[in-house]
Structures are given as C-alpha cells and as structure tokens.
Amino acid sequence: xxxxxxxxxxxxxxxxxxxxxxxxxxxxxxxxxxxxxxxxxxxxxxxxxxxxxxxxxxxxxxxxxxxxxxxxxxxxxxxxxxxxxxxxxxxxxxxxxxxxxxxxxxxxxxxxxxxxxxxxxxxxxxxxxxxxxxxxxxxxxxxxxxxxxxxxxxxxxxxxxx
Numbered sequence: 001x002x003x004x005x006x007x008x009x010x011x012x013x014x015x016x017x018x019x020x021x022x023x024x025x026x027x028x029x030x031x032x033x034x035x036x037x038x039x040x041x042x043x044x045x046x047x048x049x050x051x052x053x054x055x056x057x058x059x060x061x062x063x064x065x066x067x068x069x070x071x072x073x074x075x076x077x078x079x080x081x082x083x084x085x086x087x088x089x090x091x092x093x094x095x096x097x098x099x100x101x102x103x104x105x106x107x108x109x110x111x112x113x114x115x116x117x118x119x120x121x122x123x124x125x126x127x128x129x130x131x132x133x134x135x136x137x138x139x140x141x142x143x144x145x146x147x148x149x150x151x152x153x154x155x156x157x158x159x160x161x162x
Contacts, residue, residue: 013142014140015032015125018125019040021041027039028040032123039120039122040122042110042111042114043118045096045143046143047093047098047109049092049109049152050109051107053087053090055160056159058159062087062088065136072136072137076151076154079137079138081093083136092147095143095149096111099112102149104153104156125139
C-alpha cells in the first residue's frame with residue numbers, strides 16, 4: 001500500500017520545480033499527499049516524451065530496474081525519467097518547445113501543441129520505486145536537469161536497430 005506524504009511539508013527542489021508554473025500547485029501537492037500521481041501541464045517548463053517499452057527498451061526486461069536505468073544512462077539520459085504504473089510506458093522530461101519539432105515513430109511528445117493531452121500524471125519526486133508510477137532516474141530540480149531530445153532519439157535509433 002502506498003504511504004501518503006506529509007501534507008505540505010517543506011518542499012524539495014524537485015517539487016518546487018515541477019509545480020512552479022502550475023496554475024493550481026496545491027492540487028498537485030494534494031495528489032502527492034494522497035499517494036497519487038499529480039496531473040501537471042506539459043509545455044510550460046517541460047515537455048514529456050512518452051516512450052513505449054517495446055519501442056525504446058527493446059530486449060530489456062521490464063522488471064529489471066537496474067538494466068532499464070543503465071540503458072537510459074548509456075545514451076546520456078541521467079535524470080528526468082519516470083514510468084507509469086505498469087512499466088510499459090516511460091516519460092522523459094525534455095525542454096519546453098520540443099513538441100514543436102518532435103518526430104519519432106511510436107512516441108508522443110506532450111507539450112503546448114498537445115491540447116488536452118498536454119497533462120501528464122507525474123509521481124512525487126521522492127517516489128523511486130513501485131508499486132505505481134515512480135521515477136526511474138532522479139526528478140529534475142531545474143531546467144538544467146531536463147533531458148536532451150537528441151539523446152532520446154539516439155536511444156530510439158539504437159532500439160530500432162535491434
């Protein structure tokens with residue numbers, strides 16, 4: 001069972017960054033307090049590339065967290081990656097505006113152009129293991145920790161070549 005987080009305890013740098021441009025940051029904090037992922041709007045201070053495990057991590061066992069982490073790190077992706085509850089989808093946070101030019105098969109980039117799909121369910125920054133959505137690599141504490149989209153493209157190209 002998921003443990004609720006202390007309500008409005010002092011915010012970490014990652015919490016502050018993730019909710020810094022939300023219209024209603026208290027809603028995100030409340031969701032996190034209840035042990036749920038928070039709906040955050042992509043396109044303001046990050047875009048989110050959605051990767052299916054079969055596309056991006058071909059051949060890596062989905063339950064082997066260390067192997068998945070190593071696969072991302074091998075392509076220069078060292079932070080800002082979380083997975084959905086089922087571990088079949090991974091989200092990589094990239095700089096805002098990436099959605100304007102993102103073109104990669106079997107992926108989606110959520111950002112300002114995404115309409116209603118610009119909202120992404122983001123786990124609490126301290127949530128580093130399941131069950132449920134959790135961070136595979138550290139949550140960003142600022143824009144400098146967002147991933148380079150070219151690194152994501154390299155990961156996808158490598159997986160496609162296998």
